[in-house]
Amino acid sequence: MPSLIFRKGLDLKDAVAGILAENYHSRVVEQIKANDFTYTAGRLTVHLAREFGFCYGVDRAVDYAYQTRARFPQQRVYLTGEIIHNPHVNDQLRAMGVRFMSDPGESIDQLGPRDVVILPAFGVTVQLLTDLDRRGCTLVDTTCGSVLNVWKNVRRYAQSGFTSVIHGKVWHEETQATASQAVERGGAYLVVLNGEEAEYVCGYIRNGGDRAAFLERFGSAASSGFEPDRDLARIGLANQTTMLMSESLAIGELVRAAMLDRWGADDLAAHYQAFDTICSATQDRQDAVVDLLRDHHVDLVVVVGGYNSSNTANLARICAAARPTFHIADPACLVSVDEIRHRPIGKKDEIATRGWLPAAGPVRIGLTSGASTPDNLVGAVVATLEAFCA
Numbered sequence: 001m002p003s004l005i006f007r008k009g010l011d012l013k014d015a016v017a018g019i020l021a022e023n024y025h026s027r028v029v030e031q032i033k034a035n036d037f038t039y040t041a042g043r044l045t046v047h048l049a050r051e052f053g054f055c056y057g058v059d060r061a062v063d064y065a066y067q068t069r070a071r072f073p074q075q076r077v078y079l080t081g082e083i084i085h086n087p088h089v090n091d092q093l094r095a096m097g098v099r100f101m102s103d104p105g106e107s108i109d110q111l112g113p114r115d116v117v118i119l120p121a122f123g124v125t126v127q128l129l130t131d132l133d134r135r136g137c138t139l140v141d142t143t144c145g146s147v148l149n150v151w152k153n154v155r156r157y158a159q160s161g162f163t164s165v166i167h168g169k170v171w172h173e174e175t176q177a178t179a180s181q182a183v184e185r186g187g188a189y190l191v192v193l194n195g196e197e198a199e200y201v202c203g204y205i206r207n208g209g210d211r212a213a214f215l216e217r218f219g220s221a222a223s224s225g226f227e228p229d230r231d232l233a234r235i236g237l238a239n240q241t242t243m244l245m246s247e248s249l250a251i252g253e254l255v256r257a258a259m260l261d262r263w264g265a266d267d268l269a270a271h272y273q274a275f276d277t278i279c280s281a282t283q284d285r286q287d288a289v290v291d292l293l294r295d296h297h298v299d300l301v302v303v304v305g306g307y308n309s310s311n312t313a314n315l316a317r318i319c320a321a322a323r324p325t326f327h328i329a330d331p332a333c334l335v336s337v338d339e340i341r342h343r344p345i346g347k348k349d350e351i352a353t354r355g356w357l358p359a360a361g362p363v364r365i366g367l368t369s370g371a372s373t374p375d376n377l378v379g380a381v382v383a384t385l386e387a388f389c390a
């Protein structure tokens, strides 16, 4: 039985608008926006970034998930994994009876034609989609248009014999889904995490090198059967939409320069392609913190978002280069005036830091949140900061 796929919602937008507002809206945040993105209370001043929080893709994915629950109240509704990288939102969905295929005890083998499966904003691999389709599940596809745009380019690369070099995290669902698009069209891919990895690849492009060492380093980040001497001869650039924009652009330049050296200007177009696949929401949020740090002298910055949220981690990276920065998962991380729990840049684990907030005198705090963080968490952070500074 062919799957039924909903790609444009389920005609229940108005029906779920109230509960969405109740779960994620913040009156305090609306006030701050209306007050030139500034909040003042006693010795505390908070400067909120002008672009922050839910992006259009996340907004739509969460909306569709709520519509799905409302449309299929009697059927099992699954998510393939986290709908977005925010524990608060995922817990809300669990509380509504939505099940997660990634949870212990759950398995795709349990799914059949009566089940409904929501595909997340960052998409799923071709293999998983095929499997769900084969089982006859009803699918609600929330894959973001900006991710689909990356896929379109990756498929085009594969069809014209170009290897997709993807700036991304090989363990991230979106990058795995993007890579699977290349493979499905018979193409190769290579995922590079950062500038250092890109430099290594560029060295190989220019001068060749030790094939075995290359495969040792990139074997798990490349398509099966990847041959660097063959598959680096024609390259198309792509990226995970939530990476640091400046880093994606820099990697693009590095690879382009290496291909230019290797093949010369006349043949460059036959060996190198790139399209702009940076998501505008990611770009806007990164630009907004740069503007905030330029326009306001803040003592510290608080960045709110899930620790596994790539775009939140990148916002924290930008801020940490300029001011003391604390990436917190939720308002409960603000333990006291003296103590904060946070994840340092580039580390996996949360730590506790003491003496993070000036105990007396005026304090100016920069505030932003990742694309998967609802406004009510930002509002709760502001309320806690106000209480600490009272």
Ligand code: SF4
Residues within 6 Å of the ligand: 055, 056, 057, 058, 121, 122, 144, 145, 146, 147, 241, 242, 279, 280, 281, 282, 311, 371
């Ligand atoms: S971060 Fe960009 S690509 Fe990802 S869901 Fe949001 S808008 Fe879409």
